[in-house]
Amino acid sequence: MNASDLREKSADQLKEDLANLKKESFNLRFQHATGSLENASRMRAVKRDTARVLTILNEKAAAAAKAE
Template identity: 85%
Template sequence: MNASELREKSVDQLKDELANLKKESFNLRFQLATNQLENPARMRDVKRDTARVLTILNEKAAAAAADAE
């Protein structure tokens, strides 16, 4: 997932994406604990994607605050 793709999405879409990533992160942690994790690199990707979404959400919030002033 690219940051440019995320910047094109609305805030609601980003929040939905964040919820999906958190669910996936939980499932991956559960698989890791039960030794059923097939692709450990996916955990890193999900963490990074979550960080990207949070960063874009913060950028949009800052831009909205700057426009309100």
């Protein structure tokens, strides 16, 4: 997930992506706890993607507040 791709999405799409990433993060943590996690590097990638989405959402909110 690239930041440039995320900037093209609307706030609603970003919120939907964020919800999906949080669900995936929960599932990965559950798999890790039960010992059935096969790709541990995916946990790191999901955390970083979540941070990217939150950053872009905050940028969009700041830009909207500044425009008003």
